[in-house]
Amino acid sequence: MKSVAEICSDLIRFDTTNPGSGERPAAEYVATLLADAGLDPVVFESAPKRTTVVARIDGDSPDALLIHGHLDVVPADPAEWRMHPFSGEIVDDCVYGRGAVDMKGSCAMTLATVLDLAARGVRPKRDLVLAFLADEEATGDFGSRHAVTEHRELFDGVTEAISESGGFSVASGEHRVYPIAVGERGTAWMRLTARGVAGHGSRPAVDNPVATMAHALSRVAAHQWPVRLTPSVAALIGNLSEITGQRIDVDRLDEEAVRLGPLGSLFKGQIRNSANPTMLDAGYKVNVVPSTAGAHVDGRYLPGLRDEFLETIDALLGPKITREFVNLEDAPAAPYPSAFFDELAGSLMAEDPLARPVPYVMAGGTDAKSFARIGIKGYGFAPLMLRPDLDYFGMFHGKDERVPVEGLEFGTRVLARLIA
Structure with a gap:
C-alpha cells in the first residue's frame, strides 16, 4: 500500500x-x-x-x-x-x-x-x-x-x-497551538461600474467615470474597518492569553497581533471585515475619456455582519457607482463549544501531548x-x-x-x- x-x-x-x-x-x-x-x-x-x-x-x-x-x-x-x-x-x-x-x-x-x-x-x-x-x-x-x-x-x-x-500546529514556547476552524468570513466579490460622458481627452471632462471610479476605490482602500469581535474570535484570544500567560489587550489588537507573531496571525485577519480593490478595467485610448469604467473588489465579512458590511461599502462607493456580485457567500459558523469540537481536540491531544487546541475563524473561504x-x-x-x-x-x-x-x-x- x-x-x-x-x-x-x-x-x-x-x-x-x-x-x-x-x-x-x-x-x-x-x-x-x-x-x-x-x-x-x-x-x-x-x-x-x-x-x-x-x-x-x-x-x-x-x-x-x-x-x-x-x-x-x-x-x-x-x-x-x-x-x-x-x-x-x-x-x-x-x-x-x-x-x-x-x-x-x-x-x-x-x-x-x-x-x-x-x-x-x-x-x-x-x-x-x-x-x-x-x-x-x-x-x-x-x-x-x-x-x-x-x-x-x-x-x-x-x-x-x-x-x-485548521488543525495545524503553531509553536508557542512549551506548547503547540492547534487552531480548529469553527467558522469563516463570508465572501462578497463585487464588480463595480461607473458611467459618465465620453469625450476628447484634451477637453475638460464633463463626467469622467475613470476619475469617479478612482476616487471610489481610494475610499474603499483607505477605509479603516472597525474591530468586531465575534464570540469565536473572542474565545480564541482568551485561549491564547491563557496559553501564553500574557494579557492580550483587546483595545489594541492590531499591535498585539504583531507582538504575538505566528499566534497573532490566527486573529489579525479575523477581527474585522475587509475590502480590497483587485482589478481595474477602463478606457481604450489615451486621448479618449470613456463612457464607463469597471473594477473588482474582494470583500470579506465576519459571521453575522453581512448587512453592516454592505451598508458600509455602498456609503464608500457613493451614488455614482453600481455594484453586482460575482460571488456572494454567507459566513458559515459551526457550534462552539460542542461535543464534536471536543472530539477533534481530543484526537490531537492523544497524538501530541503538547497540543493546545483553540477555536479559530478563517479569514478566507x-x-x-x-x-x-x-x-x-x-x-x-x-x-x-x-x-x-x-x-x-x-x-x-x-x-x-x-x-x-x-x-x-x-x-x-x-x-x-x-x-x-
Missing part, C-alpha cells in the same frame, strides 16, 4: 491548475485507489473534465461525517520555484509542489487513513462520506455547489464535516460554504504537525509550497483516531 507521502506526490504530479485542463486525471487516480480498497466511488462531472469523486463507508452509526477536500490548485510559475511545482519531489523530508498544503496533502492524508483502516478491517464509528471536489479555487460552481444541488443524496445523514485550514447550504456544520480540521520554521500561511498560494512527511504521517494518525 502506498504511503501518505507517496500519495501526496502522486496527486501533485497531476497538473490540476484552475483555470486549466480540469481535475479528471487526479479524480480518476483517487477513484482507482478507493475502488481497489473495496469501496464504490461515485464519479461525476459538472462540465467536461471538471470531475468530483464521492464515496461512502458504512460505520456503526448512520449519523455521518463528511471529509472533503479539493483537487484543483492555483497557478504556479516554475521559474519562481526551487524545483518544478508539479514534480512532487521529496527533498529534506518535505513533499514539494503546488497543492502540498492547499490541499493535496490533506487529500492524501484522508486517502491513506481510510485505505489503511479498510486493509485492517476497521469499521468507522459512524458513516463516512469522502468527497474529492473540483473548482474550490474559483467559485465552486463546478465542484461543491454542483455536488450539493445535483447530487444532494450522496450527503444524506451528514451532520458535520471537516476540511482544510472554503467549500464549507456550499455544504452549509444543506445544513452541514463545517470545521477546519486537516491535522498537521509543522516545523516551527515553516511559514504555513505564507505557503498558501505561495512559491516553494511544501509539507513535512512527518507532518502528513502525524495527520493520518490523528484522523484514524477520529474516525475509528
